[in-house]
Amino acid sequence: MTRPAGQEPHIELEGLRFQRDGRPIFEDVSLSIPRGKVTAIMGPSGTGKTTLLRLVTGQLLPERGSIRVDGQEVTGIGREALYRLRKRIGFLFQHGALLTDLDVYENVAFPLREHTQLPDCLIHHLVMTKLQSVGLRGAARLMPSQLSGGMARRVGLARAVVMDPELVLYDEPFAGLDPISMGVIVRLIREINEALGLTSVIVSHDIEEVSQVADWAWIIADGRIIAGGTPEELRGEESPWVRQFMHRLSDGPVPFHFPARDYPEDLREVPR
């Protein structure tokens, strides 16, 4: 498997093994994420893409293997160091995960108020510039319940980058959005990445959008990395698995059916 060439890695995973409730999620995952680029991690639902992000932020501990962010080992560092590390990472949740008792402005201001002693006028400027960049300056005084799904995600994005992190993790940023909001998010991810010179990691299964925005993509399945390359390279990939994923074939190495017993057998037996 090739590595993104000529790039200094920002995140490096090596020999990662993780299981949940006795079910192995990752068998042996090694990958590196280049600094300053947009990297996508793709794979079908249930392959543990989100789990991977949680491992990177130290919310979960791997069973084996190492996770290095900025050369610093994440597994087994103390909580103080972990919280310091998290301040340098922006995280966009699938649904924005705004604090529902604060309005849009306060949500974006929240990390600043928590972690810095900045005067109010400076906080105001920072919040307004971030809201301006996601196009929601006018929505500053709305409550999260008044926002649409796409808007909530944009506010989440503004909050994720308000501390000027070096690394932003996007958890399914395109899931469940209408085409216009999707386009907006694609543009924002690209723009923010270039304007702030940060490293972006996108976890997604939306091939189209990822192809538009990512410099590099890894594909995960069955607990391991099965391919890596630029989106164009992956499209041309010959392996049946990658073909199935990139070309949206319903059946292939990934079966359509969840493992089950014989179909007639299931029909015959009435459950108690």
Added chain:
Amino acid sequence: MGAPATVQLEGQSLTCAGEWRLPGVAALEARLEQLSLPRGRLEISGEALEGLDVAGARLLHRLVSRVEAAGGEVNLHLCEEHRRLLELAARVRRPERLHEPRESFLSEVGRVSWEHWWEFRGFLGFLGEVVAEFARRLLRPSTARPRRFLNELEQGGVRAVPIVAVLSFLVGLVIAYQLSTALDTYGATVFLPELLTTTMLRELGPLIVAILVAGRTASSYAAELGTMKINEEIDALRTLGISPFDMLILPKLLALIFALPLLTVLAGLSGMLGGALVNWAVHEQGVTAFLQRLPEGMSYRHFWLGLVKAPVFAAVIALIGCRQGLRVKRGAGGVGQATTRAVVQAIFAVIVINAVFSIIYNLQGL
């Protein structure tokens, strides 16, 4: 939709036609029940069937079994496809018992006790975590959140003032009435103030407040944290580098520990006011007389004995509420279950702890 399902009996032959599918099955079943099937050989012809599904096939199979059970014989004429479907339907096994065997009383008691034991252990684990975190915070008071604390104090304490005052006033009133009936018999109504004060300050005041707060606040903590957990807000806090313990649990815990003793004092006072009112109305003794009857030393002791319990109740209520909130699982019933469990456990814990206090006080001769 094709033609409705029909069945026609002529002598020894039965003709099935139309759509033998799920929507028509109920009507068809009633029709089949009414048929008085002839003895001996029955010819069933299903060539005219326009459609058959598993439900229809089951019905057909039952018809065949009925004839065979009566000692008859059946000759079926079906197209190949329908015959295979009938074979499939014939192999459906009926569940042997429709209901799970009833759990025996003893095993139920055992299971429930085991579950409660684990619940209790879980609570002790949470208590341990909170104490450990709290000890760490004591070294660095800068992580305190005064604004959150004040907000929680208002929600859990100030807003509870009216209801605590009214209810304990009424309880004081009722207790005084009961006492004066009993004391009248012995002509000892002069002791009413002492008895009432002892009851209100030492037992009822703290208990009323704790139960009210368990109902109001434990449920709201569980619902608040549970909703935040489901909305991923708690995860969001963690990834923003903020400990949910600092931001959510600690202010709630401290606010309640601070508020509950104050509410307990209030409850004691308004309960005594209710008693004094009864004393004045029934025994025509003024409030001053009531107050003069309070033997100072004794009341003070009861006052403190009652007050000591309040922070303990507060801690338990806040911890149970928070723990249930943080344990919420995704799903529509999650938050509802958590709030219910929080209130039930909090009230249960309050009453048990109160009993433990009573035993300790008695053993110490207080």
